[in-house]
Amino acid sequence: MLRDLRRALSRERVRYGAADRTLFAHDASVFEGGLSGPICFPESTAEVQDIMRIAMQHERSVVPRGAGTGLTGGAIPLGAPIVVAMTKMDTILEVDIANGVAWVEPGVVNLDLTRSLSELGFNFAPDPSSQQVCTIGGNVANNAGGPHCLAYGVTDAHVLAIEVVLSSGDVVTLGSVRGESLGLDLRGAFVGSEGTLGIATKIAVRLSKNPPAVRTLLLSFSSMRDAAQTVSDVVAAGIVPAAMEVMDREITNAVENYVGAGYPRDAAAVLLAEVEGLEGGVEIDSQRIVEVAQSNNAKSIHRAESEAERALLWKGRKTAFGAIAQIKPDYYLHDSVVPRSKLADVLESIYEIGARHDLMVMNVFHAGDGNLHPILLYDGRIAGELERVHAAGAEIVRACLAVGGVLSGEHGIGVEKQPYMEEQFSSDDLDHQERLRRSFDPMCRVNPGKVLPEGHSCADIQALRSIPTGVWG
Amino acid sequence: MTGPIDLLLDPEALNGCVQCGLCLPHCPTYRVTGEEALSPRGRIKLMREVQDHGAPVTKDVLRSFETCVQCRGCESACPSAVPFGHLIEQTRASLVREGISRSALMRIALKALEFPRLLRLGTAFLSIANRMKLIPKQLGLPARLPVRQPAIPSTGQDVFLFTGCVMDAWQRDVHAAGARVLEAAGFGVTPTNELVPCCGALHAHAGLSDDARRLAEKAIRGLSGDDRPILVDSAGCGASMKDFGRMLDTEEAKAFSERVFDIGEWLANHLDRLPEVAPLDLSVAIQDPCHLRHVQRVHETTRAALSPFVSTLIELDDDGLCCGAGGAFMVLEPAMAGSIRDRKCASIERSGADVIASANPGCSMHLADAGVKMMHPMELIDRAIAAARA
Numbered sequence: 079m080l081r082d083l084r085r086a087l088s089r090e091r092v093r094y095g096a097a098d099r100t101l102f103a104h105d106a107s108v109f110e111g112g113l114s115g116p117i118c119f120p121e122s123t124a125e126v127q128d129i130m131r132i133a134m135q136h137e138r139s140v141v142p143r144g145a146g147t148g149l150t151g152g153a154i155p156l157g158a159p160i161v162v163a164m165t166k167m168d169t170i171l172e173v174d175i176a177n178g179v180a181w182v183e184p185g186v187v188n189l190d191l192t193r194s195l196s197e198l199g200f201n202f203a204p205d206p207s208s209q210q211v212c213t214i215g216g217n218v219a220n221n222a223g224g225p226h227c228l229a230y231g232v233t234d235a236h237v238l239a240i241e242v243v244l245s246s247g248d249v250v251t252l253g254s255v256r257g258e259s260l261g262l263d264l265r266g267a268f269v270g271s272e273g274t275l276g277i278a279t280k281i282a283v284r285l286s287k288n289p290p291a292v293r294t295l296l297l298s299f300s301s302m303r304d305a306a307q308t309v310s311d312v313v314a315a316g317i318v319p320a321a322m323e324v325m326d327r328e329i330t331n332a333v334e335n336y337v338g339a340g341y342p343r344d345a346a347a348v349l350l351a352e353v354e355g356l357e358g359g360v361e362i363d364s365q366r367i368v369e370v371a372q373s374n375n376a377k378s379i380h381r382a383e384s385e386a387e388r389a390l391l392w393k394g395r396k397t398a399f400g401a402i403a404q405i406k407p408d409y410y411l412h413d414s415v416v417p418r419s420k421l422a423d424v425l426e427s428i429y430e431i432g433a434r435h436d437l438m439v440m441n442v443f444h445a446g447d448g449n450l451h452p453i454l455l456y457d458g459r460i461a462g463e464l465e466r467v468h469a470a471g472a473e474i475v476r477a478c479l480a481v482g483g484v485l486s487g488e489h490g491i492g493v494e495k496q497p498y499m500e501e502q503f504s505s506d507d508l509d510h511q512e513r514l515r516r517s518f519d520p521m522c523r524v525n526p527g528k529v530l531p532e533g534h535s536c537a538d539i540q541a542l543r544s545i546p547t548g549v550w551g
Numbered sequence: 552m553t554g555p556i557d558l559l560l561d562p563e564a565l566n567g568c569v570q571c572g573l574c575l576p577h578c579p580t581y582r583v584t585g586e587e588a589l590s591p592r593g594r595i596k597l598m599r600e601v602q603d604h605g606a607p608v609t610k611d612v613l614r615s616f617e618t619c620v621q622c623r624g625c626e627s628a629c630p631s632a633v634p635f636g637h638l639i640e641q642t643r644a645s646l647v648r649e650g651i652s653r654s655a656l657m658r659i660a661l662k663a664l665e666f667p668r669l670l671r672l673g674t675a676f677l678s679i680a681n682r683m684k685l686i687p688k689q690l691g692l693p694a695r696l697p698v699r700q701p702a703i704p705s706t707g708q709d710v711f712l713f714t715g716c717v718m719d720a721w722q723r724d725v726h727a728a729g730a731r732v733l734e735a736a737g738f739g740v741t742p743t744n745e746l747v748p749c750c751g752a753l754h755a756h757a758g759l760s761d762d763a764r765r766l767a768e769k770a771i772r773g774l775s776g777d778d779r780p781i782l783v784d785s786a787g788c789g790a791s792m793k794d795f796g797r798m799l800d801t802e803e804a805k806a807f808s809e810r811v812f813d814i815g816e817w818l819a820n821h822l823d824r825l826p827e828v829a830p831l832d833l834s835v836a837i838q839d840p841c842h843l844r845h846v847q848r849v850h851e852t853t854r855a856a857l858s859p860f861v862s863t864l865i866e867l868d869d870d871g872l873c874c875g876a877g878g879a880f881m882v883l884e885p886a887m888a889g890s891i892r893d894r895k896c897a898s899i900e901r902s903g904a905d906v907i908a909s910a911n912p913g914c915s916m917h918l919a920d921a922g923v924k925m926m927h928p929m930e931l932i933d934r935a936i937a938a939a940r941a
């Protein structure tokens with residue numbers, strides 16, 4: 079198989095050394111997949127087709143991978159599959175401003191795309207906090223969100239068409255750049271499929287126009303409840319900010335240590351709110367947000383005075399997860415969505431669950447759409463800590479589901495949330511999802527063992543072997 | 552392949568990495584290859600595998616460690632403040648100790664840096680050979696090396712100007728420009744010349760930590776008994792001398808490091824002493840040397856010092872990504888250094904600047920070799936002052 083792959087690509091672009099196989103055992107989550115099989119770096123759709131065909135001949139599965147910033151283990155190898163790393167397919171193929179569309183390869187980095195469009199006055203709207211590194215392919219697969227998706231919608235709303243290599247090696251184009259596609263919306267099925275339906279090799283994205291005016295507000299509160307209430311009241315007042323992000327005191331301090339953007343260190347919670355649009359409108363909206371905050375006992379109100387200050391504030395918010403190691407070496411991040419009106423209550427129970435398990439909990443989240451990211455801190459070197467983290471995590475997920483929340487806001491299911499799928503979906507729901515999957519990939523060779531829980535996935539058909547890492551050579 | 556070796560890395564520093572990947576786009580080798588093994592996150596993970604899990608140092612592991620440019624772009628991008636620079640230096644030092652790194656060979660080459668006269672003689676020889684096209688191009692030597700230049704004269708006792716090793720042999724005109732600018736600001740300059748033959752930066756990067764310490768001690772002795780500021784016009788040397796305090800961990804070394812300033816940093820703090828002259832009619836883009844931007848973190852001062860002297864200052868659009876020079880890197884990894892430079896050249900092209908200003912000799916040489924018009928910020932300021940006097 080290695081020989082076939084190397085013949086199809088090249089020697090250097092198919093790696094099989096122990097070092098690489100260990101590196102590709104992870105993404106940015108706590109999950110380990112064991113050693114991977116060969117790692118391929120294709121440079122064209124045709125090469126991806128070759129890889130698929132060779133994998134099928136040798137009855138091996140494949141796992142697509144972008145930048146490996148996923149937080150649910152979506153790109154980790156189960157059963158030593160071929161890893162198809164898309165990072166070398168990183169060309170922006172065509173930008174069509176007149177029609178507001180760009181065709182890109184899946185390995186294009188999210189922020190690179192937006193940067194290259196900025197001269198033209200456009201951007202790619204989904205802006206996950208990892209946007210400086212994650213790939214458009216990974217965004218599509220996980221239907222990624224980001225702070226500014228509150229106003230503009232998540233990735234799904236910004237993807238028009240996708241060229242996909244199926245497990246058979248065939249190439250299909252799902253969706254259409256001319257808007258509505260005829261027939262079933264299979265593009266919609268692919269977005270968020272976490273690499274289980276095939277490998278995206280080209281993506282047509284919708285371009286958004288840069289807003290003429292932006293106002294950024296930094297509000298601080300003496301209690302998390304006041305901050306959460308402000309968020310809820312702003313939306314209830316009919317204002318649609320571009321973004322509303324909340325951070326609690328601990329994470330704000332870690333972030334401030336890194337960026338020095340002027341985040342207040344003593345507030346129980348800070349709210350970063352941004353409004354975009356025409357000059358007159360943003361002025362009115364930001365004034366109204368300030369009023370809502372004041373009626374919820376805001377401790378301080380600050381407007382970003384320059385583009386540089388605004389950029390620094392956002393840099394802080396967007397690097398928040400990375401800053402955690404200043405406090406503890408490991409973290410486990412959750413991602414669930416609750417109704418906005420329940421935010422304050424759920425947050426209180428999350429802190430309480432953490433305390434009960436003797437764990438430090440931090441919260442930094444996309445407040446505007448009720449998307450929580452409770453973070454449990456631990457030190458993996460201390461025996462028993464990770465077990466406590468998992469126990470507390472399970473309680474947190476259930477607390478969110480109990481108030482009518484859902485399992486994932488944006489990070490996807492991967493291997494992390496699999497066990498909870500049966501709590502969210504009925505058995506019939508899951509069977510139908512599996513049938514959809516099989517119509518794309520009858521043998522379940524693409525990214526097996528992810529998303530659908532055992533019993534509703536055909537993952538078991540190929541006895542997922544797991545080779546522990548550390549076995550070198 | 553080797554048996555298990557201890558890299559002697561600080562476990563806390565190593566554990567600081569949460570594998571978030573936010574550093575990846577700031578790493579030049581990841582940018583041009585898209586390979587995890589050639590990314591900071593990958594390198595840290597491999598350090599852990601070797602140190603904590605006894606994994607052998609295979610060819611691939613060595614490649615991962617040896618292809619690091621040591622630009623430390625990952626370090627200023629890391630929200631967890633992982634001290635990557637120290638980790639990779641220590642890793643290389645451990646590999647040298649185990650005799651499994653080509654750094655062992657470099658020791659011989661770097662020995663020459665300690666003998667300025669030898670270096671100048673060699674330079675004259677190389678220069679002639681180069682002009683006769685006897686030196687292979689991929690060695691990355693600058694197109695025109697000077698055959699002979701007059702030494703920098705001492706003009707007073709206010710500040711030291713660090714002249715160093717390679718730079719003094721190859722780019723003495725930059726020192727001369729820096730000295731004239733300092734004089735124009737009313738500072739009498741003492742060049743360090745034979746007092747400090749070499750700061751040891753390249754030795755430290757190569758993992759030759761014993762040599763690096765020895766040279767650091769020699770530098771401190773050479774300039775002791777005095778508290779004059781030590782001004783440096785090479786970002787790499789400045790970064791290394793500012794690190795003596797940490798490296799040697801003595802009061803004397805710490806006091807020495809406190810005296811070290813980048814020449815642009817110094818001038819930015821004394822702008823009022825520089826003459827007011829008409830700016831040069833040039834659009835200049837600044838190429839921040841990594842060791843100024845990511846290590847010393849004083850790159851803003853280059854802008855402050857330079858902006859009164861040129862009509863237009865432009866920022867490149869690549870977030871300060873490394874140019875691929877990396878001291879000895881451009882000689883040891885010419886292919887990778889070339890691909891990284893291609894990215895930088897594309898950004899330079901987009902900027903439309905007439906001249907690129909870089910405060911590091913290595914970057915200047917590397918980029919000039921690709922046909923980019925390079926000048927040191929001091930040369931630009933010097934020229935503006937000279938034009939006003941003419």
Ligand SMILES: Cc1cc2nc3c(=O)[nH]c(=O)nc-3n(C[C@H](O)[C@H](O)[C@H](O)COP(=O)(O)OP(=O)(O)OC[C@H]3O[C@@H](n4cnc5c(N)ncnc54)[C@H](O)[C@@H]3O)c2cc1C
Pocket residue numbers: 105106141142143144145146147148149151152153164184205206207208211212213214215216217218219220221222223224225272273274276277278279396397399400488489525571572573
């Ligand atoms: C610091 C940090 C902040 C984050 N913030 C956010 C955030 O605000 N919002 C958010 O939504 N997520 C966030 N994430 C999670 C993650 O960045 C996103 O899910 C991102 O979309 C993953 O992209 P990637 O290129 O890293 O993909 P990977 O992690 O490599 O892969 C993710 C999934 O996509 C599949 N995949 C990748 N490429 C393809 C392809 N070409 N075809 C088919 N399947 C493919 C993989 O198999 C895997 O299942 C964050 C992560 C970090 C570390």
Ligand code: SF4
Pocket residue numbers: 400403567568569570571572573574575591592595625628629630631632633
């Ligand atoms: S070095 Fe820092 S930025 Fe890079 S992966 Fe580790 S924690 Fe994240």
Ligand code: SF4
Pocket residue numbers: 577578579580581589590591594618619620621622623624625626635873
């Ligand atoms: S020092 Fe530079 S080349 Fe080395 S890992 Fe960090 S960013 Fe990459």
